Amino acid sequence: MPICVSIGDMKDTAAFAETVHAAQAPVIVTKNGKKTLASMSPEVYEGLRLEAARAQLYDIVDKGISDIESERSRNAKTLTAVLRKQYGL
Structure with missing residues (x-):
């Protein structure tokens, strides 16, 4: 309270x-x-700031996992192969 x-x-x-x-x-x-x-107090402020940063990081990680699961992203090796084929490299 x-x-x-x-x-x-x-x-x-x-x-x-x-x-x-x-x-x-x-x-x-x-x-x-x-x-x-x-x-x-500075300690309470720092705790709230870290909690907000941690929540933001978890959101970014969740989005990345979602992108991988829905195949909206590719690993570097696959992307390089696709780009080489697309641009004839």
Whole structure:
């Protein structure tokens, strides 16, 4: 469950920084009961960034596997033979 603090709690910067660093997820800051911004420690940010990069890599690998299975791609040896035949090389 995310931690929510009011924007007024940011006035005590030391306590706010301690809350952010202690949290294992982004801390949501609210103003008049509405979400205004999110703050996170460098460790949480790096974890989220790596998770997003990993998900993107998995999507690329899945697409590559799908291309191979549906024969939309060829290995280098086959492609070279096709190009040599096509262009008389």
